Amino acid sequence: MIKSADVVVIGGGSIGCATAYNLARLGFKNVVVLEKGYICRGSTGRCAAGIRQQWGTEMNCLISRYSIRHFEVMNESLEYDGDVEFRQNGYLMVSYSQKEAAMLKENLKLHEKLGIPVRFLSVDDVKEIVPVINTERIVASTICMEDGQANPFKVTDAYYRAAGRLGVKFYTYTEVTGFKKEGEKITAVVTDKGEIATSAVVNATGPYAKFISAMLGHDLPVEPERHQIVVTEPLDPFLRPLVMNFFHNSYCQQVLNGSVLAGYGNPDEPKGINYDCSWQFIKELAAKIVDQFPVMKEVNIVRQWSGHYGISPDGQPVLGTVPGVEGYYLALGCGKGFMLSPMIGELIAQCVAGQDTTLPIGILNVRRFKKGELIVEPAVV
Amino acid sequence: MSDKTIICRCEDLTVEEIREWISKGYHGLEEIKRASRIGMGACQGRTCRRHLIAELARANQKKPADIGLSTFRPPTKPLKFGAFTGVDQDD
Ligand SMILES: Cc1cc2nc3c(=O)[nH]c(=O)nc-3n(C[C@H](O)[C@H](O)[C@H](O)COP(=O)(O)OP(=O)(O)OC[C@H]3O[C@@H](n4cnc5c(N)ncnc54)[C@H](O)[C@@H]3O)c2cc1C
Numbered sequence: 001m002i003k004s005a006d007v008v009v010i011g012g013g014s015i016g017c018a019t020a021y022n023l024a025r026l027g028f029k030n031v032v033v034l035e036k037g038y039i040c041r042g043s044t045g046r047c048a049a050g051i052r053q054q055w056g057t058e059m060n061c062l063i064s065r066y067s068i069r070h071f072e073v074m075n076e077s078l079e080y081d082g083d084v085e086f087r088q089n090g091y092l093m094v095s096y097s098q099k100e101a102a103m104l105k106e107n108l109k110l111h112e113k114l115g116i117p118v119r120f121l122s123v124d125d126v127k128e129i130v131p132v133i134n135t136e137r138i139v140a141s142t143i144c145m146e147d148g149q150a151n152p153f154k155v156t157d158a159y160y161r162a163a164g165r166l167g168v169k170f171y172t173y174t175e176v177t178g179f180k181k182e183g184e185k186i187t188a189v190v191t192d193k194g195e196i197a198t199s200a201v202v203n204a205t206g207p208y209a210k211f212i213s214a215m216l217g218h219d220l221p222v223e224p225e226r227h228q229i230v231v232t233e234p235l236d237p238f239l240r241p242l243v244m245n246f247f248h249n250s251y252c253q254q255v256l257n258g259s260v261l262a263g264y265g266n267p268d269e270p271k272g273i274n275y276d277c278s279w280q281f282i283k284e285l286a287a288k289i290v291d292q293f294p295v296m297k298e299v300n301i302v303r304q305w306s307g308h309y310g311i312s313p314d315g316q317p318v319l320g321t322v323p324g325v326e327g328y329y330l331a332l333g334c335g336k337g338f339m340l341s342p343m344i345g346e347l348i349a350q351c352v353a354g355q356d357t358t359l360p361i362g363i364l365n366v367r368r369f370k371k372g373e374l375i376v377e378p379a380v381v
Numbered sequence: 382m383s384d385k386t387i388i389c390r391c392e393d394l395t396v397e398e399i400r401e402w403i404s405k406g407y408h409g410l411e412e413i414k415r416a417s418r419i420g421m422g423a424c425q426g427r428t429c430r431r432h433l434i435a436e437l438a439r440a441n442q443k444k445p446a447d448i449g450l451s452t453f454r455p456p457t458k459p460l461k462f463g464a465f466t467g468v469d470q471d472d
Contacts, residue, residue: 037411038409038411038412039412040415041411045415153415153416157416231421233422233423233459234422257418277454277455279455282455282456282465283465285465286462286463286464286465286466287465287466289462290462290463290466296462297461297462297463297466298461298462298463299461299462300423300459300460300461301456301459301460301461301462302422302423302425302456302459303421303425303454303455303456304454304455304456305452305454
């Protein structure tokens, strides 16, 4: 293994690969990525890969908006020899209650201010766009046709390959087990395969981030939370926008090969790493999905699996430097890290290089949790 | 097996295509599955897994037993959403 590096990125998911690529692009010659398994082993390889701008905080909206601009040209900009399968089929947000409708209205004001093309739909519009949807209880809905999906394996692969061409070294099956410090300064990363001397470390381990922080004596309030999901047999196209339902806390989307991905957030899910699948989940999900799309009753589920969100206290990403640990940077998307990865990669690379960042990431510094300056994201599922 | 033989019927992949993925550097079962979709279809690898393991073993010069297995996940066979609704809500 290499003896020293300018920057060590921990984590081979979408954010780690995007950050490494951007670091190399900014001129860092000796960038290393450490991944304890294989590329995409973490949440990135387990996510629904939906991409939306319809958030409720300005930073979530902006990072997503800028990321979409990257997704739109990704095959070319990363000179990918495949297709990252970015498709702008839209996101339809559905509410069954006045309270959720009020949240959608509030969010819409923000979207208008930021120039994000979101519009309110009548129930008739909804029926026209998604003929198979049960509109009985719909109170309000919004749609953004710039939102969509991409293939998480391909996006990560595109960054991985582009970074490799720029000289980034990837060590898979290499686990970070500790660090060496002098005072507050990081001097080396310790792995199960040896040590790498470095003064800059990017933590892009998604749901595992707090374990890395703990090795540095930093208490990070981002908790892993299991999210389960199912995929169906492939079907002819019938569900164009992804449908997110705030009453059911669920999403349902058809992807490029015709399969439908569906899942929901369980408010009682205990925190911690857990890759098990539960029967209860499929049962509850089935009720939620069949209520919304009665035709789904006849559709076969072929697989269920689980991954994790990293849950931050305000539902926003945690980005940038860490007070008290010099040379340590957090690159955490917190539950939406796939869709934000192109821009988080760019912002963190700028931050490590000491440049001005394209967006003001100071607001998303980890310090905010100590200071209690939280702007809570309302539109999570 | 000849190169054009279909190895994964669900995703319509030939032996040749799988060898190409291996030569691009996808050496593990989990990696090649994510890259090519082999084993991700309706049968969840029940038909192709054995052949894929043989290919990987050959390419990596390992014994098939050392290639490992990808995780088996529920349901064990495809099940309709409808099979989970309308059943006793409390059990
Ligand atoms: C069911 C589900 C659905 C989701 N749907 C969406 C969605 O629609 N849209 C969206 O944007 N997001 C979604 N997410 C969230 C998204 O998956 C994550 O936010 C995102 O993938 C995080 O990417 P990452 O690169 O930060 O982390 P990961 O992809 O988790 O990568 C972190 C990597 O770090 C490695 N690692 C951990 N510890 C160590 C160590 N000590 N040493 C070396 N390596 C280590 C891990 O092996 C892992 O590969 C979903 C998540 C789940 C589970």
